[in-house]
């Protein structure tokens with residue numbers, strides 16, 4: 001597929017502990033600290049990246065790593081980062097069952113005003129009974145989760161609509177009576193949904209601007225992109241797609257493979273098991289991933305090799321129709337710098353990215 005628009009670049013940020021691998025090999029144990037995130041955000045902005053996405057977690061996955069167990073909350077995290085940066089767009093990731101839409105309407109409008117409309121919302125329906133159980137909540141059935149997320153987004157869009165009609169809504173989850181939330185953002189914030197299942201795609205196609213997905217392989221991407229695009233088209237809409245690759249490159253492919261093996265050898269078996277157990281309950285979307293792949297990349301698509309090979313794989317991802325990549329990295333600060341000097345020039349030469 002010929003593409004004219006460049007591949008947008010983003011960082012899937014390490015606002016949680018032990019990102020991105022479920023492994024004790026960790027090179028930087030405390031990447032989640034705010035000061036670290038701010039340095040990474042400024043570096044990404046400097047390199048011409050377009051987006052920062054966080055992970056939202058309320059509890060870790062046990063084992064030696066307690067994978068993602070320490071995390072910065074993503075609306076307050078975004079507030080600080082939006083003031084530290086000037087151009088880059090920053091998303092917050094919000095669990096639908098944990099917030100009333102009127103609260104997120106207010107938080108989102110505040111962030112939009114603070115940042116000159118650089119804030120976006122990544123909606124997640126929730127999948128870990130481990131964290132919901134801690135709050136005395138029970139996960140809905142898969143389909144019902146997305147029905148609720150759809151209602152949540154419809155209410156937000158109505159409250160943020162600059163035409164300013166009072167909002168009335170009645171569903172199994174919400175009752176809004178002549179709802180109003182001021183200020184409104186000057187422009188409608190971009191809304192993403194993270195998920196890949198049929199339920200996720202149907203909801204995203206109808207209501208979201210971005211589909212944030214995981215793909216089992218580069219070869220699997222065109223089908224995913226076509227599926228979401230066709231469904232969006234049926235609603236007269238266009239939905240952009242993003243994936244999160246794990247970039248692991250060394251001077252040679254053999255060295256990169258050896259590093260991957262080192263990560264896998266030190267896999268945190270308990271946390272990997274808990275993660276897979278939680279994600280597979282009620283969802284088959286991650287079936288194709290092996291435990292090792294999940295442990296190595298936290299569900300991201302591993303891109304391995306030397307710099308040229310990784311750039312080539314990013315070009316293939318772009319050719320498959322994907323609009324943006326939110327990269328994950330072993331040592332975010334070190335590897336973003338390396339990305340800027342070793343991979344970005346190749347991508348520019350290839351005409352893949354504008355950054």
Ligand SMILES: Cc1cc2nc3c(=O)[nH]c(=O)nc-3n(C[C@H](O)[C@H](O)[C@H](O)COP(=O)(O)O)c2cc1C
Nearest residue numbers: 055056124127194195196197200212213214283285
């Ligand atoms: C790229 C990506 C990012 C995600 N980020 C989060 C997150 O930060 N917090 C969370 O609870 N779930 C997150 N998820 C999980 C999804 O929201 C969803 O619950 C999961 O993919 C299972 O739903 P599905 O079967 O509809 O895909 C993410 C999923 C993907 C693909």
